[in-house]
Amino acid sequence: MTRLRRPASRRGGGPLAGEGRWALAFLLPTLLGLAVLSAGPILATLAISLTKWDLLTAPKLVGLDNFLALLSDDRFLKALRNTFFYTVVSVPIGLVVALALALALNTKVRGIAFIRTAYFLPVVTSTIAIALVWQWIYSADSGLLNQVLGVFGITSQKWLSDPTLAMPSIIAMSIWQGLGVNVIIFLAGLQAIPSDLLDAASVDGAGSWARLRNVTLPLLTPSVFFTGVLSLIGSFQVFDQIFVLVKPRPTEATITVVYFIYENGFRFFKMGYASAASWILFLIVAFFSAVYFRSQNRWVHYQ
Amino acid sequence: MFSDRTATGGARRRRLLALVGGLAIVISACGGSTASPSGAAQTAAAASASQAIESSVPPSAAPSDAGYTGPEATITYSIWGDPQEIKNQQAIVDAFHATTPKITVKVTVSDWDPYWDKLQTSIAGGDAPDVFAMDGPLFPDYQTRDVLLDLKPFIDRDGYDLGQLADQAVSDFKTPDGQFGVPRDLNVVALYYNKKMFDTAGIPYPDGTWDWAKLVDVAKQLTLKGAGGKTSQWGFYTESTDMENYWSELVWQNGGDIISADHKTSLVGSDQAAGGIQFLQDLIWKHKVMPDAAITDALGDAFEQGQAAMEANGSWLVATHQAAGLDFGIAPLPKGPAGQATSINPTGAVVYKGTKSPEAAWAFVKYLASPAAQTKLMELKASLPANKAVLTGPFATSFDGAKVLADAIGYAHIKPSFKGFNDWTTALQTELDANVFTEPKKTARQALTDVLPKLDEILAGQ
Numbered sequence: 001m002t003r004l005r006r007p008a009s010r011r012g013g014g015p016l017a018g019e020g021r022w023a024l025a026f027l028l029p030t031l032l033g034l035a036v037l038s039a040g041p042i043l044a045t046l047a048i049s050l051t052k053w054d055l056l057t058a059p060k061l062v063g064l065d066n067f068l069a070l071l072s073d074d075r076f077l078k079a080l081r082n083t084f085f086y087t088v089v090s091v092p093i094g095l096v097v098a099l100a101l102a103l104a105l106n107t108k109v110r111g112i113a114f115i116r117t118a119y120f121l122p123v124v125t126s127t128i129a130i131a132l133v134w135q136w137i138y139s140a141d142s143g144l145l146n147q148v149l150g151v152f153g154i155t156s157q158k159w160l161s162d163p164t165l166a167m168p169s170i171i172a173m174s175i176w177q178g179l180g181v182n183v184i185i186f187l188a189g190l191q192a193i194p195s196d197l198l199d200a201a202s203v204d205g206a207g208s209w210a211r212l213r214n215v216t217l218p219l220l221t222p223s224v225f226f227t228g229v230l231s232l233i234g235s236f237q238v239f240d241q242i243f244v245l246v247k248p249r250p251t252e253a254t255i256t257v258v259y260f261i262y263e264n265g266f267r268f269f270k271m272g273y274a275s276a277a278s279w280i281l282f283l284i285v286a287f288f289s290a291v292y293f294r295s296q297n298r299w300v301h302y303q
Numbered sequence: 304m305f306s307d308r309t310a311t312g313g314a315r316r317r318r319l320l321a322l323v324g325g326l327a328i329v330i331s332a333c334g335g336s337t338a339s340p341s342g343a344a345q346t347a348a349a350a351s352a353s354q355a356i357e358s359s360v361p362p363s364a365a366p367s368d369a370g371y372t373g374p375e376a377t378i379t380y381s382i383w384g385d386p387q388e389i390k391n392q393q394a395i396v397d398a399f400h401a402t403t404p405k406i407t408v409k410v411t412v413s414d415w416d417p418y419w420d421k422l423q424t425s426i427a428g429g430d431a432p433d434v435f436a437m438d439g440p441l442f443p444d445y446q447t448r449d450v451l452l453d454l455k456p457f458i459d460r461d462g463y464d465l466g467q468l469a470d471q472a473v474s475d476f477k478t479p480d481g482q483f484g485v486p487r488d489l490n491v492v493a494l495y496y497n498k499k500m501f502d503t504a505g506i507p508y509p510d511g512t513w514d515w516a517k518l519v520d521v522a523k524q525l526t527l528k529g530a531g532g533k534t535s536q537w538g539f540y541t542e543s544t545d546m547e548n549y550w551s552e553l554v555w556q557n558g559g560d561i562i563s564a565d566h567k568t569s570l571v572g573s574d575q576a577a578g579g580i581q582f583l584q585d586l587i588w589k590h591k592v593m594p595d596a597a598i599t600d601a602l603g604d605a606f607e608q609g610q611a612a613m614e615a616n617g618s619w620l621v622a623t624h625q626a627a628g629l630d631f632g633i634a635p636l637p638k639g640p641a642g643q644a645t646s647i648n649p650t651g652a653v654v655y656k657g658t659k660s661p662e663a664a665w666a667f668v669k670y671l672a673s674p675a676a677q678t679k680l681m682e683l684k685a686s687l688p689a690n691k692a693v694l695t696g697p698f699a700t701s702f703d704g705a706k707v708l709a710d711a712i713g714y715a716h717i718k719p720s721f722k723g724f725n726d727w728t729t730a731l732q733t734e735l736d737a738n739v740f741t742e743p744k745k746t747a748r749q750a751l752t753d754v755l756p757k758l759d760e761i762l763a764g765q
Contacts, residue, residue, distance in 0.1 A: 055427045056448040139601035158597040161741050247600060248544040249729065251737050266420050268726040269444060 042282070049275035055265075059272065066276035076277060078252045079260040083281075086171060086256065087235035094175045094182060094231055095224065101179065102186030103212070116187070123180035131244035134173045135160070160246060163253035170254065174241050178234070182227045189223030190216070221300045229292060236285045257281045376663035377407040381432035383418035387622070391683045398679065399670045406663045408434075426450050426655070433658040434667055437484055437651045439475045443566075443722045445653070446476075446483045452654040453481035457665045468672055468689045471717045472649035484651035485672050486689035488680055490618045491711040492548050492645050493704075494634045500525060500536065500612040509613065509634035511643075515556075515582060518613075518637040522592035525612035538592040540604065540611035543583060543740035544732065547646050547718055549615040549636070553579035555646075555716050556639025562762075566721035569758040571731065572751050579639065580739065580747035588743040596741040606631075617648075618708045622684035625702075633704025635711060647715035649689060687712075723765040730757050 049066055053059035070076045105116055122130060137144045138159035146156040159169040193216060201211045239258040246254045257277065265274030382392055389412045396408045411432060413421060419441075425431045437445065445451055458465065465473050468486050476484030496509050504525055509518075522538030529535030541549045551561055559575030562568070570576060586593050594605050606614035607627045614620075615636055624631055636645050652671045654664040670676055677688040681698050687708055688694050699706040721727075734754040738745040745753070 054448060055423050056445070056450050135601070140597035141601040143601060161597040161600060163737070249733065249736075251733060251741075263729070266423060267729070268723070269423075269448075270726075 054269035098182030120180035373662035484653035488686035555644035558641035
């Protein structure tokens with residue numbers, strides 16, 4: 001359980017210089033892709049964000065007007081608030097549930113492969129199909145959830161149209177949908193833990209809880225860190241669940257930043273405004289990702 | 304279930320069908336590998352992915368080229384649509400190719416939402432389809448951005464008679480600068496009624512004499528409670544999420560209007576407009592004769608499900624209701640205090656300004672509005688033909704109630720059509736959905752007063 005070993009400085013050549021060149025060669029396709037398909041559009045968006053542009057006629061330079069207008073746009077602020085709420089709730093719950101499931105699935109019982117597959121299925125199912133099923137579950141009229149709750153005497157709820165319930169309902173579906181990815185990563189992390197460490201702990205008299213607490217979890221922190229950053233970024237970009245589940249259009253309780261961007265860019269002919277919104281989102285995601293990365297020294301243990 | 308997110312009513316049907324298609328795929332997938340996928344699922348799968356279909360009809364033996372004298376050309380034609388529409392439009396394109404073998408038309412079909420995304424990006428990239436379908440309300444957003452070809456010079460040169468097409472539909476694509484599209488088809492809104500439910504209750508069918516009071520009265524009689532006080536049959540159903548079906552009609556029937564003629568001032572703030580929208584809120588929350596939005600989200604079209612006696616909705620639903628096996632009739636919408644009114648919403652064929660084959664594109668647009676193409680289009684029962692000869696001729700007798708729809712054009716207002724339409728309607732509809740229809744938190748009067756400054760701000764920003 002040593003900290004990440006920092007390699008000695010490679011500056012000035014040395015035995016690693018040749019390897020570095022090879023590494024660069026292997027990285028080149030990805031780097032090129034990033035430069036052309038990501039960095040280019042990102043910079044273009046920055047330029048567009050300073051203009052008023054409807055996509056069809058020539059853009060007009062407006063300076064920071066779009067950013068200033070966004071800060072007083074009630075719909076954008078609501079979208080920001082909803083997106084934060086979505087992230088703050090869905091990321092921790094999603095990780096804890098996935099971790100618990102991975103621990104439960106990390107056994108050698110009959111049919112375990114089938115069970116693992118079952119948890120992964122939502123990941124490879126189209127969101128449209130998932131949304132159809134969840135619409136039925138959440139249906140206000142005769143949905144599964146209301147019927148089950150009805151057995152316990154709980155009155156029917158309008159899961160998707162009640163402003164206080166809509167976002168939590170969407171979060172529940174998203175957690176279920178995204179669980180498979182996190183579970184798979186956690187499972188891989190669990191299986192990479194050397195059994196001799198666990199055996200040694202047993203010999204030292206550690207019970208199952210102590211082994212989990214002091215051996216398994218610390219060694220799993222790289223996986224937690226990795227899934228955490230994926231979930232964090234993915235949550236800030238939540239779109240498709242909103243796009244398909246909330247009909248006919250998101251309300252002020254369910255609109256998210258990416259939906260706002262889509263709506264303004266492709267429905268309202270406001271590409272500059274949409275680009276400015278996407279830059280605000282980009283800066284927010286970058287900030288939280290940076291904070292998260294800085295925190296890893298304090299809690300992530302590499303073998 | 305699903306409804307359209309944009310603010311155009313005709314699109315709702317398209318979205319619905321696309322998603323039903325999605326469901327069919329899921330079902331066929333659930334059937335496992337042994338079950339052969341149904342034809343419907345295959346068509347739906349073909350529809351949900353956007354695709355290009357090349358006209359496959361060989362040149363006819365005696366090419367006439369219908370007066371086309373230009374060079375051989377291949378043009379692209381983009382439409383939004385569902386499986387039936389793809390087949391139907393392809394048949395029209397094939398027939399065109401048979402009469403004009405020098406022109407080959409490639410049809411590209413997309414679902415409603417991606418259609419507009421792709422159209423905008425392809426225009427921005429200078430690679431737009433030569434001819435594409437245009438929704439009436441969204442026309443100004445494109446025309447004012449100078450991406451559509453003015454067809455007036457072609458019309459004048461050929462002596463083409465626009466008078467053969469429905470007048471409101473023609474004028475929807477006309478500006479002081481020219482004629483930027485030719486109507487392909489159109490939709491109106493009318494009252495569907497379930498004959499069996501009326502017969503069972505011994506109530507005469509709706510007719511042109513009905514007014515709002517009569518609608519409420521009969522809808523109350525036809526709203527039935529089942530076990531536990533739950534409504535087992537609704538007297539009435541409509542949608543509250545789009546002005547076209549059916550609150551704009553109520554506004555007009557109450558003497559109000561939506562937007563000023565110069566498109567600079569929102570008129571929905573008037574007491575007459577508020578009164579019309581209030582009537583819809585009352586149908587849901589005061590008279591309780593129609594399902595609210597949460598129930599509709601779950602149930603879909605209650606009339607189509609055989610759970611509502613009447614439905615105020617668009618002519619695009621005829622085929623859907625027939626497919627649902629309903630025995631239904633069609634009547635004019637009930638009159639309001641200021642008389643009769645409905646909504647007409649045309650789809651036009653427009654030509655991309657940057658097309659390399661303007662002559663071929665114009666020849667095809669003319670053909671789309673011709674009696675031959677319009678008669679084929681009519682078979683879809685997805686909309687009304689724009690060609691008057693077909694509309695009042697073969698269409699009017701093509702099914703029970705078709706004449707009511709054709710006659711409705713006589714008292715129809717054009718669906719508002721202005722720059723910033725999506726932006727404006729989203730702001731208005733978000734307010735109405737949240738505070739007037741989904742829950743009666745505000746009166747229509749209060750909600751409109753609250754949202755009006757935002758609406759005029761949007762118009763000022765166009």
